[in-house]
Amino acid sequence: MKIVSWNVNGIRARIDAVAAFLERNEPDVLGIQETKVVDDDFPFEELGRLGYQVSLAGQPAYNGVAIASRMPLTDVKVGLFDDGPDAEKRLIAVTTGGVRVVCTYVPNGKSVELPSFQEKLRFLERLRTTLDVTASPDAPLVLLGDFNVAREARDVYDPQAFAGRLHFHPDEHRALDRVLAFGLFDAYRALHEDAGRYSWWDYRSGDFRNNRGLRIDYLFVTQGLRDRLRSAVIDVEPRREPKPSDHAPVMIELDLG
């Protein structure tokens, strides 16, 4: 089973790029972040033509998450365990092909001294609790998405400049480590030790051209799935195209026999 995480930065602006990626790679499941569209305007037909069904949680202009799968989607659950009715649409969970897939878009946090940063940390705490109350580390589960946190120095193009700043702050590291302590493993890191492999580059200042990026998009898997990991790839090709998302898709392959 091939599973992808991709922050598309607007599904309507990116539908052709997404379709091209799906045709090239034929993943079974695609977790999408930052759809930036209300449910009624989501491009279901384009994905349907390629054989994908979609579960989604959209809102106007900002945020929005979706999961597309070639297999039936069941037990769809939107939001963190304690989300109120007006919560931003940042998490959707489904079961497909026997795997629980949780797709999330963690708040950016804006800047470490602002209230938004504390909300980001709280989101990660609440994400851990959501896993605790709805899932088991002994079952096949993939938690994927844009976490807006680079975990290690090798995930940052200039670790000294980023030290203590947004995306690379010790409080963010502790909060994300708490999520992983549920019983999850970073699929890309389980297979690759290399530095300089990023999933996001700022649109500005030629950052992609100069590989000034961060690895902030992850697929985290439970132990049983880690033992069945066959590959993990960050596909930078879509980032090279005209009108790209600022994020690259990350894909894993699981041998589920």
Added chain:
DNA sequence: ATGGTCGAACCTCGA
């Protein structure tokens, strides 16, 4: 050089 570039919807915000 405190810059720069996107998407969505609106004349600005969030990233």
